[in-house]
Amino acid sequence: MTHPEHTPASLPATASKRTFPPAGRSGRARRARVEPMVVRPLRDGRYAVETDGEDGGYVVDLDGVSCTCPDHRRRGARCKHLRRVALEVTERLVPPPEERTAVCAVCGGRTFVPLAFRGPALCAHHDHDLGALVADRETGDRLVVVGAAGDRADRAETDDGRLVADYPSNAAYGAHEPVFRVVYLDSLRRDAPVRQYAFPASRLRPLRSGEGGGDADPSPAADGTAPPTTA
Template sequence: MTHTRNTPASEAPPADTRAGRPHLRQPRVRRQRTFPAEGYEGRAYRARAEPMTVRPLRDGRYVVESEGGTYVVDAERETCTCPDSAIRGARCKHIRRVAIEIESGLVPAPDERERVCAVCGGLMFAPVDQDGPALCDRHDHDPGDLVRDRETGALLVVVDRIGDRADEVRTGEGRLVSEYETNAAYGDHEPVFAVVYVESLPAGDAVDDFGTWVDALRDSRRYLFPASRLTRVELRAGDEEGGKSGEADAGPYSGRTSGTTGAETQRA
């Protein structure tokens, strides 16, 4: 599928995505849609201009309702139960429409399914084989992400996505992550992340040796937090000189030598 992203004529564009990550979706309202069709011809035109409804099935196929009938499309095999495909072997308008809706982020790809973000409840598409609670793009974290602890304000680096629920993961002390008083305000059902404190990492000249940094990340004591206790700290270009950063609770972060702003008292 090489279609560029297109905005369907009949509704607002979907939230955009970071490649390969779950992302927020439109609510589950499936109605007939059309797409701008100017400049297209034949089946490509009809795939866009004709009102159709596309519904994903559990097995990765799609039901397409059009004025001419209701058909089932296998997007991976590019087959459809309509006469145009089944008899003539054409890449019919239904197959094309499914491809357009997948490309536009309106329906999940065959290897995705609709999930609900454990933090905000937003609908999104995530890989079928992804276990554990799901997180939307806004609430997910990747290893290497700089985040801030909502409880203490401390700067942390995400080192692992544990993925299992906070009421299923035990810390080194043998307690469930959800049992900690400081995690009471966060959902027991949220996936857990392992982090290290930025202040525990080497600062200044020592960091210029990348190997030192990697070793420190590996050897630093890890802490387990539920997803929404961590807020992403966005670094913008130019922040090396100590510019403002952070989307929710902004604080000073002067590149890689910071993280010493009173965090000692927040360690507990």
Template sequence: MVVRPLRDDRYVVETDHGTYVVDLDERSCTCPDHAIRGARCKHLRRVAIEVNEGRVPPPGKRSAVCAVCGVRTFVPIAERGPQLCDDHRFTPGEFARDRETGSVLVVTELTTERADEYETEEGRTVADYETNVHYGGHEPVVEAAYVESLRAVDGVVDLEGVRRYGFPASRLQRLGRSHPRVAAAPTTDAAPV
């Protein structure tokens, strides 16, 4: 049996006996077995297994390739532009280190605009900057603010009005959600051999 996702969240199942359409949400299949007995036929079961094992995207998602590492990942069907896998994705509010300067930033937004298309206030694209030549122009731009520039009001960090900068995704290194002062401690990066 070969399972292929359709654009409308359903799946085509090709078998030696015929080709059927499975709808996981409706728990339906177009095969005679399902039509006659309303049984949970083997096609429905097969689609569920393939989704669970990550071989086909779940309903509402589509396959995409991570712009940083090239690994296959699933993203919402409506998402356009360059995409990132779970390992390279950024979530607003998480800390990241700039690989060029070592500065610690807080991510404000993960865009789906390419670095060679995203224009800064200076009217240049992010990819145009000399500090970004080693990062892919096809990568999505991550917007982030320098931690030093953040001001806390009543103990809550206010991201409104904070100056944000755009970076190619792989220029920033994720630091997780730990406190930036802890995360910014010297790392044990391997020495050149």
């Protein structure tokens, strides 16, 4: 019986071998790019590498800079398998040793998270760092993220007992999305209590460097509804 630590953690058994352009390389560096290989992350942070014409493939330890192939074991060379794993990690095709593959809770796309991570996984398009400036896609108002992704929009309640997903202004966003807590940027400049709000992850758009926007006002919207507040 195969130990789970030595089994692939992400790629299906039918994954096809890929190649990369030679990019002017020679020797092992070239072979690492042009030879068809499959790199499979293992549950112990190592990688199984399969290539054409090699029986059973080899196991690469990227942190330990080792490979079970004869080229590395006998010659101590930085073999083509080590180089290929490093290349695929750099290209974000496989997770680095301290991370694992996960599915974005918003779009279902592939992302990488720390091995011990247990919260909702989000891809780079839908994750927001604490303190990040973002914009409300509905109004263009500028906001500051003050709380990490939490409950789903159809489970997170606001101060008035309503679910975030039940607000009409959130109808275009998935009820399954985790919510972020934010404050209006303009409210931080006022001598008044700062109120927090909760938005589905994809309703928040990261602000580009130097991007402007209208002054935000944490007052109810024109239709008489206010953005949902956190519990």
